[in-house]
Amino acid sequence: MRSLFCCLLLAFCSLLAKAQDNYAVDLIPKELLPYASAVIRNQTTTVEVKDAGNTFYHIQKAITVLNSNGDDMARIVLFYDKANAIKNIKGTIYNEFGKPTGKFSEREFSDESAINGFSLYEDSRVKVYSPANGSYPYTIAYEYDIKSKQTLIVNDWEPNSQPGMAVEKSSYTFICKPDFTIRYKEINMPTKMVTGITKEGLKTYTWQANNIKALRNEPFSPPAETSLSRVKIAPKDFTYAGIKGSYSNWNDLGRWIYDNLLNGRQQLLPETVEQVKQLTKGITDDKEKARILYEYMQKKTRYISVQVGIGGFQPYSATEVDRLNYGDCKGLVNYTQALFNTAGITSWYCVVEAGSNKKISMLNDFASMDQGNHIILCLPFKNDTTFLECTSQKIPFGFLSGFTDDRTVLACTPQGGKLMHTPKYTATQNTQSRKAEFTLDATGNLTGDMQTVYSGTQYDNVEELVDEPFTEEVKTLQKMYSNISNMEINKIDLKQSKKPMPVSIENIKFKAAEFASADNGKLYFSLNPLNRLRPVKDVRNRINPVYINRGFTDEDEITYTLPAGYRLDTEPVRRNLSTPFGKFKASMTFADGKITYKRQIEIKDGTYTKDSYAELVDFYQKVADSDNYTVSLIKN
């Protein structure tokens, strides 16, 4: 065991020395080239915690750009703010043969505000360097330091973070005093961590990752957060913006957040306290009280992001939101909580990683401050836990939508942190159910009348239409039903029922000239112009398992009344598919001058083996074929 350890170390040192000397492109192992636009030749990241309020990062990186697609991957993007300063940037450009051809330093970096599109103000800024060279391939090698005045968050190490980039060598070393306690979490790490002692007597933890091939963008892949290699580190004792703290688990962290960032910030203006009393007078049910106060908050406030204060972690005080009537997610949750407190209702401030395209949970076994990007509010009613999204003026009480559903969140309570799971909207709840009556005349013109009922996360499908004038609604609907050319809508009726499992109902009446085309005495038209599945791209040599983020069920029924004297000239469509990830059923009947088309599809969320991808492609293709079916009618 011991001898193996030494060998590894030796090998590591010798490789390092050699790689630094020579960046000739022909030294890149051939197996790293497929799908790669850039290759990280060697990266070493050293993080040293000097003391609780002082972390020092040293990053050295050499990256070879193989073609113009790799230029962006070699871009150097360095964020900084008051607590994290960038120092000593220097770099060299090498040609294909590893010969230096130029140098760059901080002067060549542009300096910009790092404000998100949705923020009014943030403290953070960014320095950017975009490398360029007359020809490809080329290599840039550079190094820089980050001095960070905090130890609450240690940047994760991700040896390979993006598709199209291969990694020849990368290592990560964390250095601290021997009595400094850390917890770490390895996610998909191929190699084990090695500990050591420096000659100054400091403790080191080292991870190494070599020869990682470039990934492709594979559709239906699990989120990168769960599928790529990564190391997370969390110190036990930390300092943040001058506040000291200590945590080893979610309970400790939740308590620290509650005690230091939230507690005491829930004072309301006297008139608001009075307002709360008025609004809830005579109501006994806590949930009903909460609903009334939630709607009061929705009517009164709006969402504006201002990331200042303690690293963007501390909410505006409730008094401030009360005065301004706006706030970011933290401020609005804290304010809603203050309203609830006044009415004697308990609620918890919850940290969540929000996003509709992927569901990321707090890691059950690893507490850290860098997880989560959004705040929601939890009402822990007995047997009826309710979560509230506080940044929308329209969202129904108790409905989270796909933005924060089905994931583990951290509730920060006076008793400490608690992991909770938000409700899941299942494939059978996320429904879209449609009934259409279409009448076709002999020239191919269509008159239609249809009703669509959306529920679960599909409730949001019509969100674009809500509160818009008729002309805008028409434009949006024409895009939603783009397979019906010349759609002329005469009537739109939209209803929303704002329950925790909300429902939207859309009724429209329309005409479409030349819906069917006449050709050689025949009439052709698309049987299913309303709801079509697109085929998915095949991927050979797939690496990732198949991941479906959210399930849904769609039902369509269209009745076509045909012009007199026509009969069917094609075989009716009939499909019945059943796979582990989805079911599909389509049928068409012709009787009494009418065609009745029924289509039902259910896609089930979940993770499936990578081998099942071929079956998924086949399923989508068959559904798409069926959806593209063209009816041809012939005169009797």
Next chain:
Amino acid sequence: MRKFLPNLLAIMLFACVSQAQDFQFGKFTLDELQQKTYKNDTSAHAYVIDEFGSTKIDVSASDHISMTYKYHVKIKILDSKAFNKGTVEIPLYDNDNTTDEIDDIKAVTNYIDDNGGAQTAELSPSKIYRVTENKYWKQVKFALPNLRNGCIIEYSYTKTIPGFYRFPSWEFQSDIPKIHSQYEVHIPAYWNYSASIRGILKLTTNTAEVERECFSSHGAKCDCSYLRYGINDIPAFIEEDYMTASKNFISAVYFDLQEWINPYTNVKQRETKEWKDIDYNLKHSDYFGSQIKKNLLSPYIAPVIAGKTTEMEKAEAVYSYIKKNIKWNEIYAKYSDNVRKALDTHTGDVADINLALVAALNSAGIKTEAVLLSTRSNGLVNRLYPVEREFNYVIAKANIGNDYYLLDATDPLLPFGMLPLKCINDQGRVMSFDEPSYWIDLVNRQKKVSTNSLSVTLEPNGKLKGTMVVYSMGYEGYQKRKAIKKFNTIDEYVENLDEKLGKVKILKYSFDNLDSLEKPLGETYEVEIDAYDNLNHDRLSFNPILFDRIVNNPFKLQERNYPVDWGMPSIERYTITMRLPDNYTVESAPESASIGLPNNGGKFLTQFSNTDNVFTYSNIIQFDKSVYEPEEYPYVKELFNKIIASEKAKIVFKKKS
């Protein structure tokens, strides 16, 4: 559509001068507060009750000439969809020499509280944020407090702009309607600007008066012209799809400095009065004329043209050299500080690259001029009188023999003589330093042309086997090459294509002229297509359009007020020849279609022919014009309807009995 009314300033003498017409801050009526809709536009989520701006040239506290721009607006917010109007961002120019300043920011929200009383909430100064965006721009941002449906927000500020070159323009029209919008300017007689009014709205106020001795500095005194522009009942400007820059159509007034007299020396200086002034300035400027001087890049160019004999060969070699050696940093510019530095660091903006190209071509002995232009998204340039700042891009015009070529070296995939679509925007100004500058049409001589021919055999197992040959010419070739270069290798491109095509399997492929940018790009694929499970059917139907069938009409509007602008004519040809098994024959074929646009503007044709068990179907979609005017819109839309209808039709074949 585009209208530039020259509105030359006539200074008239009036005895009495009225004072600034700004409306009073913080005043509103209960009626305004209680309005639930806007009577002139019931679809509006908000409307401007009043808007006032003024600009005055004066002497600043630091004793420099500067412009004081005041802005004041009062907006009624009808519902929460317009809450974004309550987040205000004011850009301030900020670089080493000159910095805009902002003062007197006042902002209030008037609203009806829960008890039905009218309330006013003021913006606290601590909630005004200053952000440094980048090297050149700062922003001042704030969010108005206490927004709720029906509230009225009001804010005003004063911006001090050093100098007198960036005279603020005024847009009467925005995305919400306005009851009234007014702009007033006070221009001392030392300065002479031309004002131009764009858009189709008529001014309801348009007056010019004289203010006596309104400007005085160190003994210099003069009168001012006091000009007022106002419009009542301004409709919202609604953007539509497939439109060029909205700036081309929005009602606004712009000011351009023509000439000025130094108040202290009385020396007259002409600005953009005539092209010959601009020509002279640019020719002698460090950032333009000096960058394209003959022989500037000779040391770089000598080896590039060594051994090349004809001008064309030399020009092509120089063009490739510049494309390869300076990578575009995605920044638009028309002036360059140092083209040599761009060549040395291998990176630069549009001007660095294309002025380097002009210099390099001149160094190679090819007479080349720089062409200033405005890109599509930047809007059309005013052609009545010169306005230098309306240009945002520069390209090269190489004169070879009796012909010329417009060149843009920012994209390595552009063939010699082709412009990217963004540059094809009306006309550009050729800055020829030997003769006066002149306008030139920005057009591509090449059309966008593709031909796709398939030759397949239906095999007994139900599969189609054969070859597909695709030729992409002109702009189509450029776009295709761009798509291919997104992949690291051709193998990866074809793999992706194969994966995308679903039922089509690519067995073999070859490419022609991938790197010969001036030639048609050829792709040949040996394919196998899963057409049928088997051939155990008496009748089979077949849609001959196997790829990219048009199923959606891109045009949805009943009518439209702006042209459809595609930038260049296009032709798409498609042919499929199919051999059926010997025991099959064609039962019915689709009708041939033949539809044309008025005035030979374009056409859609299909053809079908068969002999026993072999048939050929072909179609052509052709647009002969780059721009279709609103009157032609219904025909273009209808042509698409016909294409969609025709591409639904099927060929039926049956077993011979």
